[in-house]
Amino acid sequence: MSYDFQATESKWQKIWDDKKTFEVETNSEKPKFYCLEMFPYPSGALHMGHVRNYSMGDMLARFLRKRGMNVLYPMGFDAFGMPAENAAIKYKTKPHDWTWQNIEYMTEQLKRMGYSYDWRRRVESCSPLYYRWNQWLFLQMHRRGLIYRKQAPVNWCEKCGTVLANEQVVSGECWRCGTPVTKKNLEQWFIKITDYAQELLDNIDTELKGWPERVRIMQRNWIGRSEGAKLSFELPELDYTIDAFTTRFDTVYGITFIALAPEHELVHKIISRMPESESRAIIDFVARCSAQSSIERSDAGGEKLGLKTPFFGKHPVTGKPIPIWIANYILMDYGTGAIMGVPAHDQRDFEFARKYDIEIIPVIQPEGEHLDGKTMKVAFVDDGTSCNSGEFDGLPTQKAIEAMIDWGEKNAYCAREVNFRLRDWLISRQRYWGTPIPFVHCPKCGFVPVPEEQLPVLLPEDVEVTDVGRSPLLDIPEWLETTCPVCGSPARREADTMDTFFCSSWYFDRYCSSIAPERYDKGAFDPKDTDYWMPVDQYIGGIEHACLHLIYARFFTMFLSDIGLLKKDLREPFTNLLTQGMVIKDGAKMSKSLGNVVDPTEIVNKYGADTVRLFILFAAPPQNDLDWSEEGVEGASRFLSRVWRFVEDNLDDLKNSPDERVPMASLTETAYRDFKRKIHNTILSVTRDIDVEKQFNTAIARLMELTNALYTFKASDTAARALRREAVDTLLSCLSPFSPHITEELWQMLGHDTLLSITPWPTEDVAALAADSVVVVVQFNGKVRVKMTLPAGLDEAKLKETVMNDPQVKERLSGVEIVKTIVVPDKLVNIVVKG
RNA sequence: GCCGGGGUGGCGGAAUGGUAGACGCAGUGGAUUCAAAAUCCACCGGGGGCAACUCCGUGGGAGUUCGAGUCUCCCCCUCGGCACCA
Numbered sequence: 001m002s003y004d005f006q007a008t009e010s011k012w013q014k015i016w017d018d019k020k021t022f023e024v025e026t027n028s029e030k031p032k033f034y035c036l037e038m039f040p041y042p043s044g045a046l047h048m049g050h051v052r053n054y055s056m057g058d059m060l061a062r063f064l065r066k067r068g069m070n071v072l073y074p075m076g077f078d079a080f081g082m083p084a085e086n087a088a089i090k091y092k093t094k095p096h097d098w099t100w101q102n103i104e105y106m107t108e109q110l111k112r113m114g115y116s117y118d119w120r121r122r123v124e125s126c127s128p129l130y131y132r133w134n135q136w137l138f139l140q141m142h143r144r145g146l147i148y149r150k151q152a153p154v155n156w157c158e159k160c161g162t163v164l165a166n167e168q169v170v171s172g173e174c175w176r177c178g179t180p181v182t183k184k185n186l187e188q189w190f191i192k193i194t195d196y197a198q199e200l201l202d203n204i205d206t207e208l209k210g211w212p213e214r215v216r217i218m219q220r221n222w223i224g225r226s227e228g229a230k231l232s233f234e235l236p237e238l239d240y241t242i243d244a245f246t247t248r249f250d251t252v253y254g255i256t257f258i259a260l261a262p263e264h265e266l267v268h269k270i271i272s273r274m275p276e277s278e279s280r281a282i283i284d285f286v287a288r289c290s291a292q293s294s295i296e297r298s299d300a301g302g303e304k305l306g307l308k309t310p311f312f313g314k315h316p317v318t319g320k321p322i323p324i325w326i327a328n329y330i331l332m333d334y335g336t337g338a339i340m341g342v343p344a345h346d347q348r349d350f351e352f353a354r355k356y357d358i359e360i361i362p363v364i365q366p367e368g369e370h371l372d373g374k375t376m377k378v379a380f381v382d383d384g385t386s387c388n389s390g391e392f393d394g395l396p397t398q399k400a401i402e403a404m405i406d407w408g409e410k411n412a413y414c415a416r417e418v419n420f421r422l423r424d425w426l427i428s429r430q431r432y433w434g435t436p437i438p439f440v441h442c443p444k445c446g447f448v449p450v451p452e453e454q455l456p457v458l459l460p461e462d463v464e465v466t467d468v469g470r471s472p473l474l475d476i477p478e479w480l481e482t483t484c485p486v487c488g489s490p491a492r493r494e495a496d497t498m499d500t501f502f503c504s505s506w507y508f509d510r511y512c513s514s515i516a517p518e519r520y521d522k523g524a525f526d527p528k529d530t531d532y533w534m535p536v537d538q539y540i541g542g543i544e545h546a547c548l549h550l551i552y553a554r555f556f557t558m559f560l561s562d563i564g565l566l567k568k569d570l571r572e573p574f575t576n577l578l579t580q581g582m583v584i585k586d587g588a589k590m591s592k593s594l595g596n597v598v599d600p601t602e603i604v605n606k607y608g609a610d611t612v613r614l615f616i617l618f619a620a621p622p623q624n625d626l627d628w629s630e631e632g633v634e635g636a637s638r639f640l641s642r643v644w645r646f647v648e649d650n651l652d653d654l655k656n657s658p659d660e661r662v663p664m665a666s667l668t669e670t671a672y673r674d675f676k677r678k679i680h681n682t683i684l685s686v687t688r689d690i691d692v693e694k695q696f697n698t699a700i701a702r703l704m705e706l707t708n709a710l711y712t713f714k715a716s717d718t719a720a721r722a723l724r725r726e727a728v729d730t731l732l733s734c735l736s737p738f739s740p741h742i743t744e745e746l747w748q749m750l751g752h753d754t755l756l757s758i759t760p761w762p763t764e765d766v767a768a769l770a771a772d773s774v775v776v777v778v779q780f781n782g783k784v785r786v787k788m789t790l791p792a793g794l795d796e797a798k799l800k801e802t803v804m805n806d807p808q809v810k811e812r813l814s815g816v817e818i819v820k821t822i823v824v825p826d827k828l829v830n831i832v833v834k835g
Numbered sequence: 836g837c838c839g840g841g842g843u844g845g846c847g848g849a850a851u852g853g854u855a856g857a858c859g860c861a862g863u864g865g866a867u868u869c870a871a872a873a874u875c876c877a878c879c880g881g882g883g884g885c886a887a888c889u890c891c892g893u894g895g896g897a898g899u900u901c902g903a904g905u906c907u908c909c910c911c912c913u914c915g916g917c918a919c920c921a
Contacts, residue, residue, distance in 0.1 A: 171917090217839060218916055226920075246921060259921095302919075329919045339921050347836095348919050421920055546916080618859070619847060623840095625914095627847065631860055639859085645874090698849070701858035708858090777854050782902040784854055822901050828853055832901050 003644045005608030009741040013114055021757060022116040026513070026532045028070035034533050035061045036508055036574075038541030038549070039076045039123070042102035043083060046109045048583040048590060048616075048628065049542070051600045055613045056580060056622055056696065057540050058115040062737035063690050065116075066761040072533050073116060074511040076123030077103050080131075080434045080500045082160055082176060088465040095433040096461040099126055109601065113609045114740050116757070121511050125503035126433070130510065132456030133524035134502055135438040137556075139449050140563055146192045147427075149447065153263055153290075153332055154426055156184040161469045162430045163188055165499060166423050167222075167548045175548075183290065183297075185263075189428035189437060189496065193555045197420040200554055201225055203572055210576035212623070215546045222547040224421025229405050229414040231340065233258055233313030233322060238269055242313050242324070245335035245419055248345065249408060250400035253389040254363035256353065257323050257341035258313050259306065261330040262289040264337045270309050270324075282307060282326065289328045297328065304329050304352045316413040327352060335419055343379065344371065350379035363388045364397060425552065427499050432463065432471045434497025442484035442491040451485050457493065471495055504549050505556035508536055508573060509566070524565070531567055539574040542582075550577075578694060581625040583616075590628070598628055610739035611637045617696040617738060640742055642707055643735070647728060647746045650715075655751050657725040658718065664768040672723060673772055675713050679727045680768040682706045686734050687761070700738060706731050730762050771826075778803055779830040780812060796823045803829045 016022060037057040040050055054075075061073040084095035091098065103124055110117070123130060141147050155164040157174040163186060168175040193200075201223045204216050228247035235242060242258060260266055267286060271279045285307045289297070305328040312321035329348055330339055343353030344362040353360050360373035364384040371380055383397035392400050392407075408414035428437060436457045438450040450457055460479050463472050473479060473495040484491040506524065513529030535557075541549075557573040560566040582589055585596040603612050615636035620626040647654065667673045682702050689699035706727065715724040728750070736743040736756045747756040771792045776799065778786040786808050794802065800823050803809055813833070820832040 214839065214916085221838070221917055224917090224920065228921085244921080248921080297919085304919080327919095329921095331920065334920045342921090346921070348921080351919095419920080421917095543915085621848080624848090629847080629860070632847075635859055641873095695849095697847090698858080701849075704858055775854075779853085779902070782853090782900095787854070820901060822853090824853065828902090830853080830901050 003641065003742065005610065005742070008745045009112070009114060009609055012741045012744045013111060015744075015755075016116070016757065019755070021755060022065075022073065023118050023120060024070055024072055026529050030068055030070040032072065032533060033064050033069040033538075034072045034508075034512075034536045035064065035538045036074070036511075036536045036540070038539075038545065039078050039504070039507060040106065041081060041083070042077045042079050042099055042106055044087075044102050044105070046106055046600050048598055048600055051113065051612065052583055052616050052626065053540055053542070053580055054110065054113065054115055055616050056578065057538075058113075059613070059617060059696065059737045060538060060540075060690070061116055062740060062757060063761065065758060066733070066737070067691075068760065072511070073118060074121040074123075075110060075115070075117040075119070076121075076507060076511065077106070077125065078500065078504050078507070079103060079124050079126035080497075080503055082431065082433070084433045085431065085465050089467075094461065094463060095465060096126070096463075099433075100124075112604060113600075113613065116740075123507050123510050125500070125507065128456045128458055130507075131435040131459070131503070133506075133510075134435040134498060135450070135455050135457060136452060137506065137524060138498065138502070139438060139452060139455075141191060141559065142449055144559075144563065146195065146559070148190055148192065149187055150190055151185065151187040153183040153185050154188055155181045156186075157181055160431075163426055163428065165426045165501070167425075167501075167551065168499075188426055191425040191427050193425045193552075194420060194422055196555050196558050197223055197225070197422050198418075199558060199571070200422070200551065203554070207572045208577075211574075212577060212579055215543065215550065215577060215579060218546040219551060222422065222551065226419050226421075228417060228419065229408060230336070230417045231316050231408070231414040233316060233340075235266075235311065235313050235324075237311060238266070238273060240266060240269065242266060242338050243336040244338045244340045245417060246340055248342070248401065249405045249414060250386060250389070250392070250395075250397060251342040251345045251363055252315075252317055252340070252404070252408075252413075254342040254344045254361045255315060255322055255340045256343060256359045256361060257325050257349075259325045259327040259330050259339050259341050259349075259352070261332040261337040262286040262326055262328060263332040264326075264330075266324075266338070267326055270311060274310070278310075282309065285326060292328065302329075304348065304355060306352060306356055308356070317408075317411075323358075325352075325356075333423060334421065344373060344376065345379055345381055347379040347381060350376070361388060364400075425499075425555075427502060428496040429499055430471055430495075431497050432459075432465060432473055434500060435459070435502065436473075437494045437496050437498060439494040440482055440484060440491045441494060442487060442489055444489055445484055445486045445491075447494070448484055448486050448491070454485070459497075471497075473497075501549060501552050505552045506560065508553075509534065509560070527565060527567075530565075530570075534566065534570055535572060536574045538576045538578065540578045540580060543579040546579075550574075578622055580622050581620065583626050583628055585628040587627075603633065607633055607637050608741075610742045611640055614640065614700065614739050618700040619697070621695055621697050639704055639707065640739060642711070643731065644742060644746065646707070646710060647732075647749065650724075651749060653715070653721065654725055654728055657715075657721040659725055659729070660722070661726055661765065662719055662722045664765065667719065667723075670772070671713070672720060675709060675723055675727070676768050677771065678706060678709045679723075679730050680764040683730060683734065683762050683764040684769065687764070690737075696738075699734075703731060703735050703738075732756060733759060733762050774826045776803065776826070777828040778806070778809055779828060781832055782830060785812060792826055794825060796825055799823055799825055800829060 035057055037053050061071050065071045079099050084099045087098045088095045125131060155169050157164055157179050159177050159179040160174060164174060164181060169181050173180055204220055208216055226247050228245055229249045230243055230245050233242040271282055306325045309324045311324045313324055315322050341349045343349040343358060343360045345364060360376060362371040362373055363386060364380060365371060365387050366380055366384040386392045386395045386400045392404055395403060405416060436459055438455060438457045440448050440450060442448050460476055465472055480493050482491055482493055509525045509530050512533040513526040553573050557566060558571055561568060561570050585598060588594055588596060590597045611633060615633045618636060619632050664676055667676055685702050686699045689695045710727050713724060715721045732743045732747050740757055744756045773789055774792045776788050776790050777784050788806060790802060800821060816833040818831060819834050822830040
C-alpha cells in the first residue's frame with residue numbers, strides 16, 4: 001500500500017479536532033508558552049508567505065507541546081482595511097460579505113495545513129465583538145490625554161483617498177499602493193505615542209534581547225533621539241520669538257541666517273505685515289514649495305530654494321541682527337520648523353548660503369588646517385577646535401558643546417532639549433471599512449466622546465461602496481445624524497475610521513481570553529488570562545512590520561500596563577521575535593504581475609500538507625529568503641516516502657521488536673554502538689537546532705541522516721531489532737512537529753495507542769553520546785596529511801606518541817626538523833617542521 | 836550620504852579558530868524494466884597524474900595564529916533600512 005496523503009491528513013485532522021488535542025486553558029501545572037504569528041489580512045486565499053510563517057509557528061508549537069509546555073497557539077484575522085472596499089467595487093459585493101467569506105475560506109485552508117491552533121479563540125477584528133473594544137480603548141486613551149485633534153500638514157495618498165501615518169510612508173510612497181505621497185493641511189486625530197518615545201527607545205536595549213539586531217536598529221533609528229538645545233531669536237518688530245533646535249550649540253557664533261519652513265506660522269504673520277505688492281513673492285514661494293511631492297521635498301540632493309524676508313532676528317548671544325529666510329529644505333514636522341543657519345558647519349546650510357550669497361563664518365577649525373569662509377568648498381561637519389567663539393576658542397568640539405550649553409543655560413541663551421524623530425500617530429482614516437471613531441461633533445460642544453455604555457458605535461454593514469474617493473458613511477444620514485451626548489442638540493457622528501493598525505496592536509491580548517462569548521461584554525480581555533499568558537514568548541512575522549505594527553503594539557502594551565489592564569511590569573508584548581524571509585521564485589518576489597505565483601492549495605493537493613511544510617522549513621534558514629522550487633518539493637516528498645516505505649516494509653518485524661531502549665553499556669559490536677550513538681546525537685542536535693538555534697533546515701537534515709542510517713543498518717539479531725525500533729520511534733517523534741499527519745499514522749501502525757502529537761519529545765541518553773573512536777587529523781604546518789582512526793580519550797602525551805610512531809608520519813618526518821607540535825586530544829596533531 | 840545584513844560547488848545551503856562543502860536539488864554513469872515511472876548503487880569544487888598522490892580553492896588585499904570560511908584592518912560587490920531630522 002502506498003501512502004495516501006489525502007486520506008491520512010484529513011483522518012488525523014478530524015481526530016485532533018474530535019479529541020480537542022490542541023485546546024488549552026489558562027490554568028495548568030505545566031509552564032506556559034505563548035507562540036504567535038502575525039495574523040493575516042483575509043485577502044481571499046493563503047499565499048506561500050503565510051504558509052512559511054505558519055509552518056514555522058506550528059512546528060514550534062508542536063515541538064514545545066511535546067516538550068511539556070502549556071502552549072497557547074491561536075489564529076485570527078486582521079479584517080478591516082482598504083482591499084475589502086476595492087474588492088466590493090470590483091466584484092459588486094459588500095466589504096462585509098467579501099471579508100467574511102474570505103475568513104471562512106482561509107480558515108479552511110489553514111485547517112488543511114494541519115496547523116494546531118486552538119480555533120475557539122479565533123479573533124476577527126471586523127466583528128463588533130472586537131471593534132467595540134477598539135472604541136473603548138480609544139476612549140481610555142482620550143481620557144488620559146493621549147488623543148488629540150490637530151490641523152497639520154499630513155501625508156495624503158490620492159489613490160487611497162486617505163491620510164497616512166508616518167510609518168505608512170515608505171520612501172515617499174504609500175505603503176499599500178505605492179502612490180507618491182503628498183502633503184495636505186488637514187485637521188486629523190492623533191495619538192500621542194511620543195509620550196512613550198523614551199521608554200520605547202530604552203527598552204530596545206534592556207527588554208528586546210530576543211529580537212533580531214536588525215529590527216532593534218531599525219526601531220532605534222525610527223525613534224531617532226537626538227540631544228541638543230533650543231535657542232530663541234527675538235523679533236521685536238513682529239513681537240515674536242523664533243525657537244530653533246540644534247545638536248551643535250558649539251556653532252552658535254557661526255550663525256549667519258535663520259531659515260523657516262514654508263509652513264511655519266511666522267510666515268503667515270510676515271505676509272500679513274507686508275504690503276501686498278511685496279508679499280506676493282512670498283505667497284508664490286510658499287505655494288511653489290507645497291506643490292512639491294514628499295519625495296522632491298525630502299531629497300537631500302534636491303535643489304535648495306529660499307526667499308529672503310525683510311525681517312531680522314536678534315542673535316541670542318551676540319545680539320547681532322540675523323536675516324530671516326524661508327527655505328524649502330526646512331521640515332515643519334521636525335524640531336520647531338525653524339533652524340539656525342550655520343553654513344560653515346552644516347552641508348545643507350552651506351549649499352544654501354553659497355547659492356544665495358550669505359556670509360560663511362567658520363567657528364571650528366580642523367586639525368592642522370585653517371578654513372576661510374570665502375574659499376571653503378564644503379561644510380566642515382567633523383570635530384575640531386573652536387574659534388571665533390569668544391571665551392570658548394581653543395576647546396575641542398565635544399568639550400565645547402558641553403561647556404557652551406552649560407554657559408548658554410546659565411545666561412538663558414538656550415535650554416537643553418531632547419528631540420525625537422518619532423511623530424505622533426495619525427490614527428484617523430477617511431475610509432468606510434474600519435472601526436468608527438467613537439466621537440460626535442456637536443455645533444455647540446465641539447467633539448464629544450460617545451459614552452462608554454453606548455458602545456459599540458456600529459459600522460453599517462449593508463452598504464454599497466461605489467467610489468473609493470468618498471466614504472459611504474457620509475451618505476447615510478440615519479447613521480451620521482445623532483444627538484450630542486452632552487447637550488442633546490442635533491450633532492453628527494465622526495465619519496472617519498481608525499487606522500487598522502489600531503486593531504492589530506492588542507489582538508494578542510484578546511487571544512488570551514476569547515473563549516466564552518459572554519466575556520466580550522466584560523472587557524477587551526480578562527486580566528486573569530493576560531496575567532497568565534502574556535507576554536508572547538515567540539512571535540513570528542515579516543520584517544516589513546519592524547517600524548509599523550511592532551512599534552504600535554509596544555506602545556499599546558505600555559499604555560495598557562499604565563492603566564492597569566495589563567500587569568505593571570508587563571511593558572513589552574513580545575519576548576522573542578523571529579522575522580522570516582520572503583518566498584521568492586525565479587529570483588523575484590511572487591507577484592501576479594510577474595506571473596510567478598505558486599498557489600499553496602494546488603501544491604497541497606499535489607503533494608500533501610506534510611510535504612509542503614517540510615520543504616518550506618528545509619529549503620532555507622528561517623530568516624533568509626526562500627527560493628521556491630518544485631524539484632525541492634519533490635525531494636521533500638521523496639524523503640517522506642522513504643520514511644513511510646521503511647516502516648511499511650519492515651512493519652511486522654518492527655511491531656514484534658522489543659519496544660524499549662537498549663542501554664549503551666549492553667552493546668559491544670561497533671556497528672550497534674555507532675547506530676545507537678547516531679540516534680541520540682540526532683535527538684541532541686535536532687532539539688538544539690529547533691529550541692536554541694532556530695535553524696529548522698539543519699534539524700531536518702539531521703533527520704534525513706538518521707533515515708539514511710536506518711536504511712544502512714542491518715537488523716540481524718534481537719538487540720539490533722530493538723535498536724532499529726528505537727531509531728524509528730525517535731525519528732517519527734522528532735519528525736512529527738514538521739510533518740504531523742504521516743508520522744501520526746505510522747505511529748499508530750506501529751501499535752502505539754497514544755497520539756504522537758502529544759507524546760513527550762525524546763531525551764538523549766548521555767551514555768550513548770560518547771564516541772568510542774575518533775578520526776585524528778595529522779597536520780604538517782597546518783595542512784592535513786594523514787588521518788588516523790584512534791580510540792577516543794587518549795591524553796596529549798599518549799596521542800602524540802601514537803601519532804609519532806605511525807609509519808606514514810615517520811616517513812614524512814625523515815630529513816626534517818620538528819619545530820613545535822600542537823596536540824588537541826580527540827581532534828588533531830599539528831607538527832610544525834622546517835626543511 | 837548614514838546605519839545594518841550578506842558574498843562558500845551548477846543551485847539552496849552545512850561547518851564551538853582545528854578534516855571546507857553536512858543535508859537536499861540538479862547532473863553523470865550503472866542496476867532493475869519490453870520501455871518508462873518509481874526505486875537502488877556509484878560518482879559529483881578546479882587543475883595535474885595510469886595510480887598512490889599532489890597543487891589550488893570560502894569576493895579581493897594585508898594581518899594575528901601552530902592552524903582562519905570563522906578573529907582584526909583596508910577595499911570591492913550586493914541586498915535591506917533611513918535619508919535635507921538641524
